[in-house]
Amino acid sequence: MELRQLKYFIRAAELQNFTDAANELYITQSTLSQQIKQLENTLGVLLFDRLGKRIRLTEAGNLFLPHAYKTVLQATEGQQVLNDLIDLKTGVLNIGSTYGLSALLVKALPIFRSMYPQVVVNIIFGSTNELLQKLDKGTVDCMLSFMETNDDGQLEIHRLFTAHLSLITHESHPMADYKKIKLTEIKGLTLALPSAGFSIRQLLDKIVAEAGVQLNIDMEVNDINTLLQLADTKNWCTVLMNSSLFGFPSLRAIPISHADFKRHATILFSAKYYRKHALTAFNKILKDCAKEFNPK
Template identity: 40%
Template sequence: MELRQLKYFLKAKELLNFTEAAKALNISQSTLSQQIKQLEDELNVPLFNRIGKRITLTEAGGLFETYAFQCINRANEGLLLLQDLKNLNTGKITVGVIYSMRILFAKTLIQFAQQYPNIKIQVVFGTTKDLLDKLNSHQFDFVLIFHEKPNEPHLKYQPILTSNMVLVTAKKSSLASKKTISLHEVAALPLALPFSGYSTIQFFEEVFSQKNLEPNICMEINDIPTLFEIVKTGHWHTILSDTSVNDPEVVGIPIEGENMKRTIMIISLKEAYEKQAVKKLYELLRGI
């Protein structure tokens, strides 16, 4: 059994089409088919059902997928371990970050890139759920998200920052001069909020429910800059973490209550190899 055969199998499983898989791997279809057939012969069980030009995973193929994925990852981690011996002269970091951390993370990213210019960094912004799903699929070295209740044994949690939840309103709004605002007052206001896939709105749905409050949600928008444009009209307000508020035409009013703070954490896979470059980025993040 060879690593390339496992890679071919996983690509065929992903696309469920030998022609497309071969094209993606930059090999001929006959080579792909031959290698997968050799793998099946060695395992003594078919991994795919072949129905004309279509293919589907067999039950054995579905079970084998997890182990093939683990083998590829372990081999990649061994390669990364060797590359780290080059004193951070090469390498790549892939990070998932929630939208509300984009401002603070950008500052850290600039620091890191200046200190380690040879390390390539890929940053993906998304919702907490999407980022965690991709982390569990080994697509990220780590994610930077809100998380109050660490409970997954296969994940490593590192708290780095506490963020206050605020009502975001226009600077010209009559509310702008308030030092704090109660949750009851917030519930009565016309609100434009992020989609339910965002961790912040899920957090507030629970908080409103606990207080038996029905918020006046007029709009749901999956883009923070657009939310700011709506808020700046003075007719609507939104709820975000204070780390998100960086527009000079809006202000963030802290919402009263002990549970109006959220914890931002670095979350990674506990058993995955931790690159030296990732550790250096952790150090900068802890200094936020």
């Protein structure tokens, strides 16, 4: 059993398609098929059902997949431990982030790059739920979000700065100059909101239900940048963290005056995996940059 075979198997399982997996791995489909067949022969079981041009995991494949993930991650961690031992400033850093923390990332990344110019940095944006799954699998080394609590003890959470859930509107909107706004004042506005998988939407829904307020939700979108673009058209308002306003100078963030609408931006690490030196350095840089985002 070879490490590359496990990597091929994982990507094919994720995409459920040999052709797509081969393209992403920069190998031919025949090479991918041969390597997976050799892996199946070694294990003595079929990992995939071949259904014409489609594939799906067998029961054995589903059982084997988490072990494949674990083996590949352990091998990667082992290499990183040795790199750190001899102080090699190389490797890969996979950073997961919600869109609302883009501005903080843009502040921190040039400083990190100057310290670790040979480290390849991958930025993966997603909702809190999506990033938690990636953090658990080890496909991201850390995640930036507004998640503050952890019940299972598998996450280490560090606070970065305080943000406010706010009404986001175009500068030409009659409410654009408000210093604060009440929840009841936004119920008549035409809103485009984040989809249910976003933690800020879950927070908003909870408070709205408790207050007995009915919002005029015209659209739900699972991409924060798209919501900001919609608000920029002047046809919709949205509700996001004020830190989300990155790259949209014509939009305004009006804090919603509710005690529970303050949230702490955080960086999360999995307690299951080795923390490489580059990640520790990035965490320190991020915390230094976050000081600029705290209210004066």
